[in-house]
Amino acid sequence: MKIETFELERTQSLWENRVKYNLTESGIHPYSLEELLDRDEMEKLLSLRLGYGQTNGSEELREAISRLYPGTDLDNVLVTSGSAEANFIAIWTYLNPGDELILMVPNYMQIWGIARSFGITIKPFHLKEELNWGPDLEELKNQISSRTKMIAVCNPNNPTGAVLSEEAMKEIVHLAEEADVLVYSDEIYRGAELAGEETPTFLGMYDKAIACAGLSKAYALPGLRMGWLVGPKKMIEKAWASRDYTSISSGILSNYVATLALQPELREKILSRNRRFLRENLAVLEEWLGKYNNLFSLIPPQAGGVAFPRYDMEINSTELATKIMQEKSVFIAAGDLFGMDHYLRIGIGSEKDYFTAGLSLIDETLQEIIHKYSG
Numbered sequence: 001m002k003i004e005t006f007e008l009e010r011t012q013s014l015w016e017n018r019v020k021y022n023l024t025e026s027g028i029h030p031y032s033l034e035e036l037l038d039r040d041e042m043e044k045l046l047s048l049r050l051g052y053g054q055t056n057g058s059e060e061l062r063e064a065i066s067r068l069y070p071g072t073d074l075d076n077v078l079v080t081s082g083s084a085e086a087n088f089i090a091i092w093t094y095l096n097p098g099d100e101l102i103l104m105v106p107n108y109m110q111i112w113g114i115a116r117s118f119g120i121t122i123k124p125f126h127l128k129e130e131l132n133w134g135p136d137l138e139e140l141k142n143q144i145s146s147r148t149k150m151i152a153v154c155n156p157n158n159p160t161g162a163v164l165s166e167e168a169m170k171e172i173v174h175l176a177e178e179a180d181v182l183v184y185s186d187e188i189y190r191g192a193e194l195a196g197e198e199t200p201t202f203l204g205m206y207d208k209a210i211a212c213a214g215l216s217k218a219y220a221l222p223g224l225r226m227g228w229l230v231g232p233k234k235m236i237e238k239a240w241a242s243r244d245y246t247s248i249s250s251g252i253l254s255n256y257v258a259t260l261a262l263q264p265e266l267r268e269k270i271l272s273r274n275r276r277f278l279r280e281n282l283a284v285l286e287e288w289l290g291k292y293n294n295l296f297s298l299i300p301p302q303a304g305g306v307a308f309p310r311y312d313m314e315i316n317s318t319e320l321a322t323k324i325m326q327e328k329s330v331f332i333a334a335g336d337l338f339g340m341d342h343y344l345r346i347g348i349g350s351e352k353d354y355f356t357a358g359l360s361l362i363d364e365t366l367q368e369i370i371h372k373y374s375g
């Protein structure tokens with residue numbers, strides 16, 4: 001089997017723990033257990049038997065997850081080891097070699113790579129900067145064929161931070177309904193809105209919608225490795241059967257902590273702390289980009305832990321990001337990792353002091369490049 005390199009994850013795996021300032025993270029400064037749990041909860045955690053637990057997720061956890069999706073109950077939910085496993089299982093279970101998958105791009109390129117390794121044809125439809133990172137729905141419509149089995153979106157989107165409008169969601173559902181295809185929605189950034197309402201889910205809009213999400217991003221708990229799939233019961237049952245072959249179950253400690261994190265009061269506390277981090281750092285970033293006059297342009301993210309500015313310099317994004325990392329030990333993601341040169345993806349979820357210090361270290365290198373390359 002030919003497995004293409006997942007460039008973003010590979011690059012992050014190599015460098016994220018070796019640099020002084022990692023600004024490639026798309027989530028938010030992670031919680032410690034101490035910050036999250038009270039004494040009784042901590043004692044309960046310590047007394048847990050380290051068994052497998054219920055392999056599709058405990059009833060309490062699946063109930064807590066199902067509360068986030070209208071019209072669902074615990075049997076609509078499969079808990080997975082991170083959303084990455086949810087994405088893997090979904091593509092593996094619901095599609096066949098030779099099928100076509102229409103994928104929103106830019107995107108977290110995991111689905112792209114998995115599907116291609118299984119012999120599924122990917123057809124992109126684009127979020128466009130000139131549409132304020134809105135989707136080109138005409139392009140989506142034109143991509144649908146008799147071989148199409150799934151339309152996959154990432155909403156809120158990684159890397160642009162864009163959120164689909166209600167009309168766009170309705171139109172995607174309408175096109176999927178007409179063609180009788182699945183809508184697969186990676187909603188891992190739902191809950192990390194910088195302002196305004198929580199992003200609506202595709203669940204409940206269409207009976208062939210499946211959502212993926214987890215606790216790694218909006219909830220700042222990536223170390224729990226907690227993700228899930230929510231969808232029609234028969235499809236979730238099928239995904240559970242696939243999961244018997246992948247990781248069997250998630251860690252029982254994570255299952256316990258995740259159940260607590262999703263209780264309404266703690267969930268609200270977590271999400272509002274995280275939104276504050278994002279808002280504060282976006283303001284810092286906008287001020288910093290502003291210093292460079294018109295060199296950068298940014299459509300501010302509506303949700304999620306990253307900003308995706310474009311720059312106007314004749315230097316390739318990988319070259320630029322590498323130079324910054326080598327000279328200043330500040331790690332930012334090159335647009336190339338998303339197939340989009342002349343963009344940078346900057347994580348805005350870290351602690352403010354760390355974020356500010358990382359950005360100011362970049363200044364010297366940038367000044368030097370500006371003299372050399374400004375176009």
Ligand SMILES: Cc1ncc(COP(=O)(O)O)c(C=O)c1O
Nearest residue numbers: 082083084108158188214216227
């Ligand atoms: C859109 C998207 N989906 C899934 C994942 C994987 O997340 P997890 O840590 O839950 O496996 C990521 C990670 O960056 C992501 O950006």
